[in-house]
Amino acid sequence: DAKTTQPNSMESNEEEPVHLPCNHSTISGTDYIHWYRQLPSQGPEYVIHGLTSNVNNRMASLAIAEDRKSSTLILHRATLRDAAVYYCILVNFGNEKLTFGTGTRLTIIP
Amino acid sequence: DAGVIQSPRHEVTEMGQEVTLRCKPISGHNSLFWYRQTMMRGLELLIYFNNNVPIDDSGMPEDRFSAKMPNASFSTLKIQPSEPRDSAVYFCASTPSWLAQETQYFGPGTRLLVL
Numbered sequence: 001d002a003k004t005t006q007p008n009s010m011e012s013n014e015e016e017p018v019h020l021p022c023n024h025s026t027i028s029g030t031d032y033i034h035w036y037r038q039l040p041s042q043g044p045e046y047v048i049h050g051l052t053s054n055v056n057n058r059m060a061s062l063a064i065a066e067d068r069k070s071s072t073l074i075l076h077r078a079t080l081r082d083a084a085v086y087y088c089i090l091v092n093f094g095n096e097k098l099t100f101g102t103g104t105r106l107t108i109i110p
Numbered sequence: 111d112a113g114v115i116q117s118p119r120h121e122v123t124e125m126g127q128e129v130t131l132r133c134k135p136i137s138g139h140n141s142l143f144w145y146r147q148t149m150m151r152g153l154e155l156l157i158y159f160n161n162n163v164p165i166d167d168s169g170m171p172e173d174r175f176s177a178k179m180p181n182a183s184f185s186t187l188k189i190q191p192s193e194p195r196d197s198a199v200y201f202c203a204s205t206p207s208w209l210a211q212e213t214q215y216f217g218p219g220t221r222l223l224v225l
Contacts, residue, residue: 036214043114043201043216044153087153097166098143098214100153 004088009105012078020073020104022088027068030093035062035073037084038103044087047073083108114217116202122223128190131220134183135204143214144177144187145201153201159185192224
């Protein structure tokens with residue numbers, strides 16, 4: 001499986017945008033880029049996913065580099081409820097298998 | 111929709127005892143996944159099913175672990191006999207279909223402590 005690399009931790013001030021990076025230099029053409037997050041004492045929850053183009057939804061935006069070797073999850077206005085571990089995961093077309101790395105622990109400073 | 115339902119939410123047992131964890135996926139979802147989360151190893155995929163058939167059980171740690179999905183609305187993960195190193199949070203997830211662009215919906219987890 002192609003691997004992803006994320007910073008172990010990040011901090012951001014409340015109500016400011018947050019950019020969470022992910023490197024996936026060995027991504028294949030059929031790998032989707034998924035982001036999940038895990039709030040304290042909860043199961044992971046889906047945030048967003050994309051293949052080639054940038055994506056927006058009500059939770060976040062996903063910016064994908066032109067060569068697809070990196071991506072950035074953007075939280076436009078962080079709140080205290082966004083404090084979580086964020087996982088960037090590559091999912092190959094044809095199967096649903098999620099391989100979780102260590103993720104980025106995001107701390108929001110009031 | 112109630113989401114993915116797991117029971118029990120907490121389980122404390124003694125080493126050597128049998129433990130059964132239960133999962134009810136979201137109605138209409140065709141794929142089901144069991145994960146385990148520990149501080150040391152993070153989130154690991156144990157086994158997944160598609161249309162009630164086990165597709166990949168390569169993540170199951172050893173023969174003490176077994177999983178079944180007798181029908182589309184119910185799955186069990188059994189540990190027999192349990193050991194202290196099995197202490198972890200076990201998550202069940204389901205997804206509508208076998209496609210890479212589908213979202214996985216996770217349950218709240220079962221926190222297992224084996225003494």
